[in-house]
Amino acid sequence: MATQTITTDQYKLYPSPRNQYREIFEHQVFVPYPYAIIDLEVMELAGKTTLYAACRLSDMKMGQVVTFELAADQAKFERLFTPD
Numbered sequence: 870m871a872t873q874t875i876t877t878d879q880y881k882l883y884p885s886p887r888n889q890y891r892e893i894f895e896h897q898v899f900v901p902y903p904y905a906i907i908d909l910e911v912m913e914l915a916g917k918t919t920l921y922a923a924c925r926l927s928d929m930k931m932g933q934v935v936t937f938e939l940a941a942d943q944a945k946f947e948r949l950f951t952p953d
Contacts, residue, residue, distance in 0.1 A: 882921035894936035896943040901932040905952040914942040
């Protein structure tokens with residue numbers, strides 16, 4: 870089954886099959902580690918989140934984009950995330 874891509878002004882996104890939601894939320898973080906394991910469940914975030922493999926269009930850098938419904942969750946993610 871082919872993966873559907875989503876192109877925004879900043880990214881070409883490849884949705885994770887583990888996403889519970891099919892939305893790109895307002896608060897976003899680009900993680901420049903395409904192979905890092907990002908386990909959002911263990912961070913116990915309060916709102917909805919989505920995870921995408923991503924290509925940043927400005928420089929064609931590969932990585933991942935995490936989107937958050939809540940700004941507080943974005944701040945918590947940025948504080949807790951460390952690449953493996």
